[in-house]
Amino acid sequence: MKLTKNFSLEELTFSITANNHGIDNTPNAEAKAALKRLAVEVLQPIRDAWGKPIKVTSGYRCPKLNASVGGVKNSQHVLGQAADIQATAFADNVKLFRCIERLVKAGKIKTGQVIWEYGTKQNPNWVHVSLPRVGKKNNQFLYYYS
Numbered sequence: 001m002k003l004t005k006n007f008s009l010e011e012l013t014f015s016i017t018a019n020n021h022g023i024d025n026t027p028n029a030e031a032k033a034a035l036k037r038l039a040v041e042v043l044q045p046i047r048d049a050w051g052k053p054i055k056v057t058s059g060y061r062c063p064k065l066n067a068s069v070g071g072v073k074n075s076q077h078v079l080g081q082a083a084d085i086q087a088t089a090f091a092d093n094v095k096l097f098r099c100i101e102r103l104v105k106a107g108k109i110k111t112g113q114v115i116w117e118y119g120t121k122q123n124p125n126w127v128h129v130s131l132p133r134v135g136k137k138n139n140q141f142l143y144y145y146s
Contacts, residue, residue: 003039012059031080082130
């Protein structure tokens, strides 16, 4: 099911881990609605500004899948409000992060968190993006690397 021009429900719910462990990762109606918002308000504007395909490595995670991959219990992934993304060329992940940073700073997208996930100080392994969170600080930029 197409959510936007470049993103589908299937790619935002696909998980190799779920497939390998027989976990049903089907989102409920509320999570589907959140995934639609995530695609429309965050992912598609990033894709449009980036001008190239973006790979979703992790989107929605049912609680069982989230626990299986070591996600935190209050992860926005469980609500359908977050995705981990990569550029098609690993070395471009830093440029993708900077593109998202420019969009947020220019007020073109609103996010909960944008996280530089692991990797090094030069390049993240992937970038976590999420919808704004009610009652919490938003448009946060966090960095986790070795």
